[in-house]
Amino acid sequence: MMRSIRQILAASLLGLLVLGGACDDDNSGDTGGGTPATPGASGEFPVTLERADGKDLTLEAAPQRIAALSPGHVEMLFAIGAGDQVIAVEQNADYPPEAAAMEIKLSAFEPSAEAIAAVDPDLVIISNDLDGIVAALDNLGIPVLFDDIDTRITTIEEVFESIEEMGRATGHADEAETLVDGLQERVDAVVEDAAGLDGPTIYHELDVTGGFFSVGPESFVGDLYSKLNAENIVEAGEGAYPSLTQEAIIDRDPEVILLADAEFGQTPEVVSARPGWEAIAAVTNGRVYAIDADIYSRPGPRIVDALEELAGLLYPDESSWREAPCSACFAAPA
Amino acid sequence: MLGVLRRPRLSGVDAASLRRPLLGPFAFGLGGVALIGVFSLLWGAADIPPMTVVRILLYHLGLPVEVDWPRSWDAIVWEVRVPRMLLAGLVGATLAYSGTTYQGVFRNPLADPYLIGVAAGAGLGAALVIVSPLPYTLGPLSPVPAAAFLGAMTAVTITYLLARVGPVVPTVTLILAGTAVSSVGTAAVSYLMLIDDNRALSLLSWLLGGFNTASWERVWLLVPYALLGGLVLLPFGRALNVLQLSEDQARQLGVNVEALKVGLLVVASLATAAAVAVSGIIGFVGLVVPHIARLLWGPDYRRLLPMSALVGASFMILADLVARSIAPPHEIPVGIVTAFAGAPFFLYLLRRQRRASLYA
Numbered sequence: 001m002m003r004s005i006r007q008i009l010a011a012s013l014l015g016l017l018v019l020g021g022a023c024d025d026d027n028s029g030d031t032g033g034g035t036p037a038t039p040g041a042s043g044e045f046p047v048t049l050e051r052a053d054g055k056d057l058t059l060e061a062a063p064q065r066i067a068a069l070s071p072g073h074v075e076m077l078f079a080i081g082a083g084d085q086v087i088a089v090e091q092n093a094d095y096p097p098e099a100a101a102m103e104i105k106l107s108a109f110e111p112s113a114e115a116i117a118a119v120d121p122d123l124v125i126i127s128n129d130l131d132g133i134v135a136a137l138d139n140l141g142i143p144v145l146f147d148d149i150d151t152r153i154t155t156i157e158e159v160f161e162s163i164e165e166m167g168r169a170t171g172h173a174d175e176a177e178t179l180v181d182g183l184q185e186r187v188d189a190v191v192e193d194a195a196g197l198d199g200p201t202i203y204h205e206l207d208v209t210g211g212f213f214s215v216g217p218e219s220f221v222g223d224l225y226s227k228l229n230a231e232n233i234v235e236a237g238e239g240a241y242p243s244l245t246q247e248a249i250i251d252r253d254p255e256v257i258l259l260a261d262a263e264f265g266q267t268p269e270v271v272s273a274r275p276g277w278e279a280i281a282a283v284t285n286g287r288v289y290a291i292d293a294d295i296y297s298r299p300g301p302r303i304v305d306a307l308e309e310l311a312g313l314l315y316p317d318e319s320s321w322r323e324a325p326c327s328a329c330f331a332a333p334a
Numbered sequence: 335m336l337g338v339l340r341r342p343r344l345s346g347v348d349a350a351s352l353r354r355p356l357l358g359p360f361a362f363g364l365g366g367v368a369l370i371g372v373f374s375l376l377w378g379a380a381d382i383p384p385m386t387v388v389r390i391l392l393y394h395l396g397l398p399v400e401v402d403w404p405r406s407w408d409a410i411v412w413e414v415r416v417p418r419m420l421l422a423g424l425v426g427a428t429l430a431y432s433g434t435t436y437q438g439v440f441r442n443p444l445a446d447p448y449l450i451g452v453a454a455g456a457g458l459g460a461a462l463v464i465v466s467p468l469p470y471t472l473g474p475l476s477p478v479p480a481a482a483f484l485g486a487m488t489a490v491t492i493t494y495l496l497a498r499v500g501p502v503v504p505t506v507t508l509i510l511a512g513t514a515v516s517s518v519g520t521a522a523v524s525y526l527m528l529i530d531d532n533r534a535l536s537l538l539s540w541l542l543g544g545f546n547t548a549s550w551e552r553v554w555l556l557v558p559y560a561l562l563g564g565l566v567l568l569p570f571g572r573a574l575n576v577l578q579l580s581e582d583q584a585r586q587l588g589v590n591v592e593a594l595k596v597g598l599l600v601v602a603s604l605a606t607a608a609a610v611a612v613s614g615i616i617g618f619v620g621l622v623v624p625h626i627a628r629l630l631w632g633p634d635y636r637r638l639l640p641m642s643a644l645v646g647a648s649f650m651i652l653a654d655l656v657a658r659s660i661a662p663p664h665e666i667p668v669g670i671v672t673a674f675a676g677a678p679f680f681l682y683l684l685r686r687q688r689r690a691s692l693y694a
Contacts, residue, residue, distance in 0.1 A: 107528070109528065109534060110528050207535055207536055207539070208547065209464065209478070209535075209536035209537070209539055209540050210536065210538070210539025210540045210541075210542060210543075210544060210546070210547075210614065211539050211544065211546045211547075211665050211667075212546060212665070213535070213539075233663075234663070238663060238664070239664065242663070242664050243539070243546075243664060243665045243666075244663050244664065244665060245378070245379045245546060245658045245659075245662065245663055245664065245665040246414050246546055246547070246665075247378050247379050247380050247410040247414045247415065247658070248379035248380065248662055248663030249663075250380070250406050250409050250410050250414065251379060251380030251381075251406060251410060252663070253406055264533075264536075274549075275409075275413040275414075275417075275549045275550060275551070276409035276410065276412075276413030276414050277409070278405075278409065279404075279405040279406040279408065279409035279410075280406070
């Protein structure tokens with residue numbers, strides 16, 4: 001367990017962002033894998049893409065054997081119709097069902113250059129350079145698109161940029177653009193509706209085993225709350241994924257609590273019964289909600305589903321919001 | 335053997351100091367702990383005036399104080415800060431007196447309470463629950479501390495059985511068996527983390543240890559083990575002194591060395607397992623606090639045991655105060671503080687005292 005600090009930090013970040021488990025709804029919303037894939041993708045090749053490490057990647061032709069090593073990228077690829085070009089996915093990629101059903105699973109947490117090379121990919125898409133995997137794949141001559149969506153991005157729009165990048169890389173630039181336009185439209189509609197509203201203060205819980213891990217405004221999850229005019233108890237400058245001290249949470253007295261760790265036992269009932277938490281407005285008013293970490297913690301197209309569901313949870317009196325897509329996953333809150 | 339503490343000659347301790355009552359330094363230490371404990375309650379991420387903190391405390395102690403503070407302050411002081419301080423103090427004391435006992439039994443200054451597998455076993459127990467589909471919380475009691483405790487005791491038992499040679503348990507085999515068991519446990523934890531990387535963060539943050547999730551419930555879970563361990567070990571100061579002679583000499587003095595060693599290790603391991611179960615694996619305290627006490631009050635175990643418990647409690651309370659209030663609203667792992675603050679202080683004492691006789 002005495003791993004280097006670098007590994008611990010990387011592992012923590014990875015753990016933060018792929019808090020998994022399946023949400024067994026078959027409601028694919030209008031962003032999921034329902035789009036039929038277009039085989040023989042067209043688009044402009046060769047294409048040159050900039051990687052997160054500053055290097056350029058040039059693809060001569062549309063890749064046909066993609067290994068996607070992050071659940072977010074997998075969702076993007078299937079949503080833009082590049083699903084047929086994917087041959088291997090990250091082991092936590094459980095959406096859409098076609099991705100979950102894939103036989104070849106790879107680990108992004110302990111990435112193995114050998115295991116990746118063994119599936120003979122013509123493009124590896126990776127979000128986290130753990131254990132020097134990017135350099136290892138470079139050495140093997142395997143094209144790697146290092147798109148750092150896990151740690152770098154701070155807004156939903158950057159998720160969209162990543163979708164467009166996936167479009168350029170796979171020859172589905174047009175589908176990606178159409179998808180992003182639709183998603184942006186939905187985001188704009190929510191932002192517009194929320195503009196005049198006085199949002200509640202919120203606390204978003206990622207995990208609580210060893211500390212109270214939350215999200216700050218400088219994270220794409222935190223951006224959901226900024227867009228909805230809600231006030232995060234984690235202020236700007238206090239970190240993207242801070243570990244909060246318990247008394248700060250009680251002191252800052254959130255009006256709504258959102259639990260991304262509900263499926264690991266931290267249900268609204270359990271959280272409301274935590275010693276000292278009875279003094280928090282969210283607990284007093286019964287506004288503690290379970291949310292689906294797979295949708296809320298994953299930088300992918302479904303983040304807009306999260307935004308719309310959140311709008312309904314934060315503003316229960318505003319009936320104009322679209323019915324939330326995954327709310328059936330959990331019992332309706334009290 | 336490399337690193338084994340050779341017998342500190344009892345002649346180095348003057349006869350008068352052995353006879354001197356322990357009450358003086360003990361009362362001083364106890365007062366220190368109480369002072370540091372109350373003092374630590376005055377600070378935190380929430381900005382509560384110190385006088386209000388004191389009045390909230392008095393109110394909960396049953397004194398007629400008019401309630402004029404918000405409910406959240408009451409919760410912060412009485413449900414968060416107080417149990418946190420008590421838990422940190424108890425864990426610090428337990429790790430320190432266990433560390434002292436281990437160092438005494440193994441006659442090895444590098445011994446710490448995790449030496450024979452407690453930490454690795456607890457980590458594996460906790461890991462199994464964290465990666466299992468079991469919910470973390472079953473009713474009011476989380477299964478994680480129970481699993482960690484069971485894991486720790488299992489690991490220590492395996493170590494003991496492996497190390498036993500006929501009727502005796504040589505300390506060298508015990509250390510080697512402990513190292514082997516720890517390695518297996520650590521490897522298993524790493525493997526679980528690898529196959530269930532979803533829970534890697536939970537597991538890592540549990541392993542790093544801390545008091546952020548402290549509650550009265552956890553305090554009450556630990557109290558019986560911590561107190562019982564302390565009370566049982568305390569009278570064995572003299573026996574530990576004798577044990578610092580060679581084992582043969584101790585036998586000649588009529589000490590049942592085998593029974594003594596095993597008994598002391600069982601009690602210390604039990605208490606350590608309980609501490610680890612409620613707070614995770616906090617390093618450094620069990621290793622260095624006994625040495626700090628030794629540098630301050632000399633090598634007599636009758637004094638070392640109570641004094642390292644008190645120093646351990648004070649040290650951990652202060653470390654936790656730093657961990658929870660140095661960068662509000664953030665919490666930093668207390669193990670980082672104990673290492674950062676403890677090591678320089680220890681080195682300072684070591685250089686200042688230069689009491690070579692303690693380790694010669």
